[in-house]
Amino acid sequence: MPDGYAHGRRTEGECGVAGRPRIKDVAEYAGVSPKTVSNVLNDYEHVSDRTREAVKVAIDTLGYRVNLAGRQLRQGRTGMITLAVPELDVAYFAELATLVMAEADRQGRTVLLHQTNGDRERELAALRGFDARFTDGVVLSPLALRPRDLAIRDHGFPVVLLGERPADGGTDHVAIDNVAAAREATAHLLARGRRRIAVIGGRVHGPQGTDRLRTDGYRAALKEAGVPFDADLVTQVDAFQWRDGARAASALLDTDPRPDALLCLNDHLALGALRALHERRTSVPGPLDVVGFDDVEASRFSVPSLTTVAPDKKEIARAAVALLLDRIDGPPGAPARDHVVGHELIVRESTGG
Structure with a gap:
């Protein structure tokens, strides 16, 4: 073992600042050049297995850690990415933010959270990198962006969109199949004999946002079952709280005839509906079934527990970070990609599960 090491580590003052080992310390320990250590750290192919193993042993023995900040600064990057979502007090976005931060941390990146409140100007600020460009890219869940906003954006700034985007093509995009998910949830209610299924948070006309696409899936399931569509059963809401x-x-309880099921387009709406039904002494399941969307943690603990569509949130986070880092680190001009994430209908007590 080279002189100057004590139990596999250099003594303080010999390994750089405050005893932190440097690349040249790793190189000396492994008996290779600093350039070879750098090649191993960057996973270059043209390094022999024996040399690669020697470098890895030296790294583990000395406790060497890559200085990501220095590397990123040399590459003209900050090492930070933005996650811009409408509302952090909506459980779905809070849970998704936790997963995105964990995935970004695994990739050596830090996440800046930005709450847009569904405001177009705040979404545009995120889309433009806040002008100051203090992050390397943004994962954005838009509500108010217009097709033109994406068409004229700076395509040199990496962007990944979550949910439904306001225009086709040109921007990487991660989402579930909202039409298929709503069709599956509605088919579940129809199989239970429900025929007057109301949609809370739905939209019959307007842009192809999440609310419209889920309503389209609901209508498709009704049509397949031969159940007439009644626009009066589709209820728009001011917010999804x-x-x-x-x-x-x-x-809806004050209408005649009443609905016999509620398809709520997120779990916050569904949990609020359950409370209102409880206060009106309407049993669930019983006269009414209730289904939600998003499978937030509270849906497992409500009384009754909530049947809900569960998007694969872990995969949404993984795919969004991966696509963004590909844009940040990869060659410019690559075609935009759509990543469709899976979903599952979780049947619980609110529909007899």
Whole structure:
């Protein structure tokens, strides 16, 4: 073992600042050049297995850690990415943010969280990298962007969109198949004999956003089952919060005839609806079934527990970070990619599970 090491580590003052081992320390320990150590760290192919193993042993023995900040600065990058979502107090976005941060950390990146409140100007600021360009790219869940906003954006700034985008092509995109997911949830209710299925948070006309696509899936399932579509059963909401679900469910109970099932287009709406039904002494399941979307943690602990469509949130986070890092680190001009993530209908007590 070379002189100057104590139990496999250099003494303080011999390994760089405050005893931190440097590349040249690893090279000396492994008996190779600093350039060879750099090649191993960058996973270059033209390094022999024996040399690669010697370098890895030296790294482990000395406790060497790559200085990511220095590497990123040399490459003209910050090592930070932005996650821009409408509302962090909506459980789906909070859970997704946790998963994106974990995946980014695994890739040696830091996440800056930006809440847009569904405001177009705030979404545009994120899309443009906040002008100051203090992050390397953005994962954005848009609500208010217009097709033109994406058409004229700076394509040199890496962007990945989540959910439904306002225009086709040109931007990497990660989402579930919302039409198929809503069709599956509606078919489940139809199989239970429900025929007057109301949609809370739905939209019959307008842009192809998540609400419209899920309503389209609902209508497709009705058509396949030979059940007439009634536009009066589609209820729009001001926001996708508990109070909006409670308000819509209470109003639907005052209609004649009442619905016999509620398809709520997120779990916040569904959980609010369950509370309103409880206050109106309407049993679930019983006169009414309730289905939600997103499988947030609270849906497992409500009474009754909530049947819901569960998107693969871990895969959404993994794919979004991977696509963004490909844009940041890869060659410019690559074609845009669409990544469709799987989903699963989780049947719980609110539909007799």
